[in-house]
Amino acid sequence: MIKLFMLFTLVGLVLTGCNFSSSKDTTSENDENSKTTKAKQVLNMVEASEIPTMDSSLAHDNVSFTVLSNVNEGLYRLGKASEPELAMAKDDQVSEDGLVHTYTIRDANWSNGDPVTAADFVFAWQRVFKETGQYGSMFETANILNASEIVTGEKQADTLGVKALDEKTLEVTLTTPNALLGQLLTFPTFLPQNQKFVESQGEKYALEADNLLYNGPFILSEWKHDASWKYQKNTKYWDADTVKLDEVNVFVVKEAATQLNLYDTNKVDSINLSSASVDQYKDDKDFITLADSEIFFLRFNHNHKALGNKNIRRAIDMSWDKQAHVDRILNNGSLALYGLVPKNFSTSPTGKDFRELNGELNHGDIKEAQAYLAKGLKEIGQDSVDITLTVSAVEGNDKTAEYLKNQLEKNLPQVKIKLKLVPVEQRYELESALEYEMVISAWGPDYIDPMTYIGMWVTKGSANRMDYSNPKYDALVKNISSEEDTTKRYEMMLEAEKMLFEDAAIAPLYQRGLAVLQRSTINGLVRHPSGPDFSFKWTEIDAE
Known part of the structure; x- marks a missing residue:
């Protein structure tokens, strides 16, 4: 059984010079005896x-x-x-x-x-x-x-x-x-x-x-x-x-302030609030928070000398405060994520949530992260590492990127992060061409089943976009696709997610939430x- 979400949402922006129609616009219809609007x-x-x-x-x-x-x-x-x-x-x-x-x-x-x-x-x-x-x-x-x-x-x-x-x-x-x-x-x-x-x-x-x-x-x-x-x-x-x-x-x-002004002046009918405006509008009768199934995560280029190292990837995943990020930086109902499949997306044949069954993966503390980093640096023969973090230039992403940079550099002093903001379309192109080191990426499910997330990471898969490869993972995913026993299939999907995190293939950031005025x-x-x-x-x- 799948838990579905019915959300009313809009994201984005408005340019100077656009013509705004009103939902109250009227058209007149005439006949011989009356005029109706x-x-x-x-x-x-x-x-x-x-x-x-x-x-x-x-x-x-x-x-x-x-x-x-x-x-x-x-x-x-x-x-x-x-x-x-x-x-x-x-x-x-x-x-x-x-x-x-x-x-x-x-x-x-x-x-x-x-x-x-x-x-x-x-x-x-x-x-x-x-x-x-x-x-x-x-x-x-x-x-x-x-x-x-x-x-x-x-x-x-x-x-x-x-x-x-x-x-x-x-x-x-x-x-x-x-x-x-x-x-x-x-x-x-x-x-x-x-x-x-x-x-x-x-x-x-x-x-x-x-x-x-x-x-x-x-x-x-x-x-x-x-x-x-x-x-x-x-x-x-x-x-x-x-x-x-x-x-x-x-x-x-792109500007959140412009969105809010357009809503307040009845030029648009629904907006996503930025974190800065949530507290001001949270008591408004039109304010709602909505859970979503889109996840945000760090995608690593596995060909990079340092990021190709499992222990360094795991250190990065463990080294920052995910809960503080969703509470203080996003402030919109987003959830800290310690896995691949989000909460309240899929339930097992026995009625249990996928995320509940697999728990929090790679959820360690700063000391553990520092130990993994030290081990990884030793394995690659370096004392430190410089990483460029590519980010889509959409409002809110910059704050997440700055927070992540500050947390990583504070808790892992041997790591230095350089931020690179690019348009959304360019981020897609850079990912596809593997012309990045580390990137904040997002994935909205294509269909309502955990495989929409799990199937992304097969070798040379079109959604992989980081050259991650594990033949055992590939074989497991292939077997899941042909398994007709629903209970066994679900157990195999749980196993696949654990395998992905044993490799520290990605670093989950958060499950998106939306603070909406509509x-x-x-x-x-x-x-x-x-x-x-x-x-x-x-x-x-x-x-x-």
Whole structure:
């Protein structure tokens, strides 16, 4: 059983010069005898960064996932309770051995009027591998035939176990049955793409709002890079009657003070408060704190001479006060983290929380950390070590980085930290290219199962991005993927997490919490614990 979160949230910023609509905007309708005024359903939001990409074959971040999932739709989508529900597929017929799923594509159209077909899924899924998208591993997780061999280069993308039997019938073949398949298919990497349109756009595909097609509840009607974007209701969407919002405006600005001013002046409808503002607003009627399943952690480049040493990595993990960090620096409901899988995310077949079962890993004191550092320095033949810590230049991250630097240098005098702040997109690029030493990274779950965290660290995995490798860990993860006994599978996942921390492969920082101000007139804004952050399909603004 999984514990889900329904959160109402927004993060980010707004630039000078943006036009702000109001959720109270009205439109007039005239007839011969009367004039009525109808409230226009407008939601104004803030986001922390630009959209890195609108190509679902390449997307690998929550901002892109959220936009893509609101303007497009796959075979399944996440519903109001974050459970998978049929979307572009009308049904899912499964063979007796559980290996073949046959989907009937419902009558639905792209925003240019073309019908959505089974071939759109075949093209898009194969394209993930052809475009070297980072989420080819999701097809492995789904147990889709030949996915593993395509990832390793043994087979070509066109051998993937997906086939269009006719215009409206899609066949998906698995290597082993997968009870999580419906949930996995809600992930944006599995969205369809119109081959004719994609190829007609060439290198311009997905670079602007006009270089895209949409088959979801909304269309992206405007995209001003680094400034804002606008969703408008997609009148051609198959379930358009369910969609109540006419428009969603998302503004991009980084400063927390600007966010707060925009909220106070009714320019935006919800914000995440910075730690500095929590105490001032904690008694406000619109203030709420929300637990999240996104984790923040230190990613180490295992090719670095010092950080390739297990004892030095363990020393860094143990040497600072995580509880003081979430209490004093973040002050937003975040939780200190001493593991990989966060609290209240997954429960075992016996009903116990994963984090409770595995406890706090690598939770030592400063003396232990100093002893591990001394041992590690001796092993690499150095008296000290200089480390560059790369950090996304998003408000709040700088405070965490400064706190971490001060704690490490105070408690481990032989360690010197240099901070390097970079844009979010550049941090992704540096991680992927292994052009960093140590980086503050984040991971939001792709699906609601501990494997979404555990599967990250297999050798050469697309999410690994630090050259960590343990053949025993790889073998265990592979066995978990094929284990059908739920109790045994859960025990194996617990073992895998312990193995990762025996290697001190990463250093967990915290489980994100959110301190939010949100207007009480907003209903049905659904926050998901995995994949896209939230859905607008069921959102409605009440009259005040």
